[in-house]
Amino acid sequence: MKTSMLPLGAALAVILPLSAGYGQSAAPLAEDQFTWETAPSRGENKSDAGYTLYKEGYALVLEERYAAARKKFEELLAKYPGSSYADDARYWTAYSLKNSDREKAIEDYKRFIREHPKSSYFDDAVADLNALQIEMPEMPRGAAAPTPPGFPRRAPGVPIAPNTGNLLRQLKREIRHMARSGGPAHAPAPFAGWREEEKLDDATRLKMDALYALGETKEDDRSFSTLRDVALDTRQVHPLREAAMDALSGFTKHDALSVFVEIAQKDTSADLQGFAIDYIGEHGTDKNQRVTVLEDLFRSLPKSRADQRRTIVYTIADVGNDRAVDFLKRVALADEDYDLRRDAVYYLGSIGGESARSALYDILKGH
Amino acid sequence: MSAHVRDMLFDYLSGEIPGEETASLEDHLAQCASCREDLRMLREAVDVLPRKGTLPSDERDEQFWRAFPAEVEARITRRRNAGTSLIADAADRITSFIHFNGAQLVAGSGALALIALAVLLFHRAPAPDARATAEKGAPPSITVETGAVKFHDYLKKSRVLLIGVSNLRTDGAIPIDLSVERRQSRELVHEARGLNRDAMDTRSAKLVGDLQKILIVLANSDEKHGAPDVEIIRSGIRHNNLLFKIRMTESALTAATYERDTQ
Numbered sequence: 001m002k003t004s005m006l007p008l009g010a011a012l013a014v015i016l017p018l019s020a021g022y023g024q025s026a027a028p029l030a031e032d033q034f035t036w037e038t039a040p041s042r043g044e045n046k047s048d049a050g051y052t053l054y055k056e057g058y059a060l061v062l063e064e065r066y067a068a069a070r071k072k073f074e075e076l077l078a079k080y081p082g083s084s085y086a087d088d089a090r091y092w093t094a095y096s097l098k099n100s101d102r103e104k105a106i107e108d109y110k111r112f113i114r115e116h117p118k119s120s121y122f123d124d125a126v127a128d129l130n131a132l133q134i135e136m137p138e139m140p141r142g143a144a145a146p147t148p149p150g151f152p153r154r155a156p157g158v159p160i161a162p163n164t165g166n167l168l169r170q171l172k173r174e175i176r177h178m179a180r181s182g183g184p185a186h187a188p189a190p191f192a193g194w195r196e197e198e199k200l201d202d203a204t205r206l207k208m209d210a211l212y213a214l215g216e217t218k219e220d221d222r223s224f225s226t227l228r229d230v231a232l233d234t235r236q237v238h239p240l241r242e243a244a245m246d247a248l249s250g251f252t253k254h255d256a257l258s259v260f261v262e263i264a265q266k267d268t269s270a271d272l273q274g275f276a277i278d279y280i281g282e283h284g285t286d287k288n289q290r291v292t293v294l295e296d297l298f299r300s301l302p303k304s305r306a307d308q309r310r311t312i313v314y315t316i317a318d319v320g321n322d323r324a325v326d327f328l329k330r331v332a333l334a335d336e337d338y339d340l341r342r343d344a345v346y347y348l349g350s351i352g353g354e355s356a357r358s359a360l361y362d363i364l365k366g367h
Numbered sequence: 368m369s370a371h372v373r374d375m376l377f378d379y380l381s382g383e384i385p386g387e388e389t390a391s392l393e394d395h396l397a398q399c400a401s402c403r404e405d406l407r408m409l410r411e412a413v414d415v416l417p418r419k420g421t422l423p424s425d426e427r428d429e430q431f432w433r434a435f436p437a438e439v440e441a442r443i444t445r446r447r448n449a450g451t452s453l454i455a456d457a458a459d460r461i462t463s464f465i466h467f468n469g470a471q472l473v474a475g476s477g478a479l480a481l482i483a484l485a486v487l488l489f490h491r492a493p494a495p496d497a498r499a500t501a502e503k504g505a506p507p508s509i510t511v512e513t514g515a516v517k518f519h520d521y522l523k524k525s526r527v528l529l530i531g532v533s534n535l536r537t538d539g540a541i542p543i544d545l546s547v548e549r550r551q552s553r554e555l556v557h558e559a560r561g562l563n564r565d566a567m568d569t570r571s572a573k574l575v576g577d578l579q580k581i582l583i584v585l586a587n588s589d590e591k592h593g594a595p596d597v598e599i600i601r602s603g604i605r606h607n608n609l610l611f612k613i614r615m616t617e618s619a620l621t622a623a624t625y626e627r628d629t630q
Contacts, residue, residue: 051541058531059547062524065404088534095527120534127614318615320608350614352533353605 050076050083057092066096087112087119094125098132106132117364123357126349200239208243215247224254231259234268242275249279257283257293264297264308274311281315291316291323298327306337313340317347322355329359333366376406518571519620521558525578526613528552529604532585537597545588545596552585574616577607 057072073089073096080086094108109129116122200208211230214223230236231244245263248256260283263276280293298312313331316324325348332344345363348356375392378384384392396403528551537543559579581603588596604610 048541055544055547062527062531062547062551063401068400084536091534121530124530124534124610127610131614131618317611318608320605320611347611350611351608352530352610353601 048080048084050080050085050089053079054083054085054088057089061092061096066099069093069096087116087121090116091119091121091125095128098128102132117361120357123349123352123360126345126360127352128349130346130349204237204239207240211240211243211247215250219251219253221254224248224251224256227251228256228259232262238269238272241272245272245275245279249283252284261293261297265300270307273308277308277311277315281318287319287321288323291319291321291327294319295327303336306339309337310340310343313343313347317344317351320351325351325355325359328356329363332359332363376402380406380410515620517558518562519617521555521562521575522613522617522620524551525555525582526610526617528555528585529581529610529613532597532600533604533610535597543597545585549586549588552582556582556586571616574609574612577603577609578613581607581609 053072053076057069057076060066060069060072070093073093076083076089077086083089090108090112094105094112097105097108106129109125109132112119112125113122113129116125119125211227214227217223227244227248231241231248233241236244245260248259257280260276260279264273264280267273267276277294277297280297281290283290294312294316298309298316301308301312303309313328316327328344328348328351332341332348335341335344345360348360348363375384375388379389379392396406528548532548535543556579559575559582562575581600584596584600584603588600
């Protein structure tokens with residue numbers, strides 16, 4: 001795709017004003033920049049004749065018969081242009097184009113976002129557009145090609161979504177953990193090779209076994225203090241500290257969270273900081289508490305710690321509750337780091353649901 | 368399309384169904400685009416297989432041939448244990464066809480063809496890369512490759528289904544018809560059982576498990592309780608942040624595949 005956009009993220013370039021660049025605040029969009037949809041409300045729509053065609057088209061999408069699906073949706077739009085299923089038809093038309101005509105699909109998604117900002121598919125269209133546009137091989141080098149933490153190599157045209165690196169790192173951590181603790185033998189094929197990357201001497205392996213054994217025993221003060229000391233001890237080798245963190249992650253009666261926060265805030269290893277942030281995001285059953293801790297951590301980190309800040313944004317998005325959505329909206333609207341704002345928009349689209357959609361709508365309007 | 372007709376397609380291609388059933392099936396095919404499409408894909412897949420009378424390949428070593436039958440048998444057993452879909456069933460039958468016609472077929476070529484076949488069947492599209500790999504004589508990694516492809520395909524189909532359900536209108540203006548969604552979710556429930564048996568990393572396994580709960584509710588949903596059922600499903604999707612996790616995992620699979628392929 002030939003794009004005249006500044007080096008912005010895909011959906012952000014559509015959602016936020018095109019004139020905004022790095023370090024700039026987003027100005028609100030003029031109302032006439034968008035065609036506000038005027039489809040009949042659901043309550044008024046007692047017998048929408050487009051419904052049958054929509055269901056037929058959607059069934060074809062599920063069967064992955066995209067050309068046939070598009071014909072159904074075209075028929076719907078031609079016969080019943082005022083149908084309340086028009087936005088459904090347009091969304092699935094764009095989706096159906098992804099496999100055959102990516103550029104046309106991108107244009108259709110952009111059009112959808114402009115014309116149906118109040119559609120329930122709005123968030124899905126944002127997420128799809130982001131994923132699609134990032135894959136575009138014609139994107140200028142360096143433009144819309146974020147290098148996610150943990151996944152440094154990136155060439156133009158390589159299919160990758162923002163911050164995939166966070167998930168890759170989490171998966172690597174889990175796979176390494178499984179390999180060490182004798183868990184399930186299989187990882188998804190693309191990840192399988194990661195099991196082989198670690199060569200540990202016998203003494204280290206033995207210590208790791210002991211740490212994992214501590215994590216498996218009844219949770220007591222002594223076990224906790226031992227694991228905490230190893231996790232925080234910067235003189236220890238990383239595998240041992242990772243194993244201690246892993247063992248602590250199962251502790252519920254002791255304050256393992258503060259150990260992870262201390263590592264995330266103060267440690268000198270970016271890898272271990274990333275692991276600590278992951279553990280905070282997964283710790284305990286109270287999602288609001290997790291998000292609150294991560295938000296505090298986010299605020300406490302200097303702007304220069306860009307990787308950790310990105311990891312925190314991803315981890316909060318992974319929690320995905322309303323509090324997380326509020327945080328992402330604030331980042332998307334006001335953070336100084338434009339990459340972070342782009343990530344936040346992408347995550348909001350990927351989370352979906354009413355609150356995320358509402359946040360995206362507010363971002364679109366600039367407040 | 369009935370399961371009965373689906374089951375007959377392979378036999379039909381093999382010329383192994385009686386004349387009166389052939390006529391009946393052909394009548395159905397004339398009217399049913401879905402069955403015709405399945406027949407077309409199956410025909411493409413079968414066309415990849417070697418023809419009778421092909422000579423055994425000399426490119427494979429003894430160790431490969433010793434391991435091959437066991438790998439095929441293990442694959443068949445796994446699929447049978449997991450419960451089969453049309454596609455999996457067809458793959459099994461073709462695998463068996465190769466295996467038990469060994470004197471006339473080239474098992475090695477069959478194994479290579481299976482890679483392409485699996486991709487054809489699972490992706491529902493030609494797979495030039497898989498064919499190219501097969502032609503180069505790369506070692507077959509049937510289980511690993513199809514496992515990854517299946518997982519990715521399963522996530523993609525689940526995402527489409529969940530987006531559809533998330534956007535269903537439940538205001539009562541139009542009676543809810545969940546028949547399409549029920550059918551798809553049943554197929555995905557079956558696929559998930561196969562995936563779980565492969566014991567992937569804990570995060571992916573948890574995602575499949577969370578999805579499974581939602582898909583089972585959807586597979587057993589009822590038009591009479593359509594709106595409440597849909598609300599339960601939506602609530603589950605939101606509670607588990609499923610669409611986000613699916614999208615991120617899909618991206619990670621794509622990125623990791625790229626990383627592996629370029630190393």
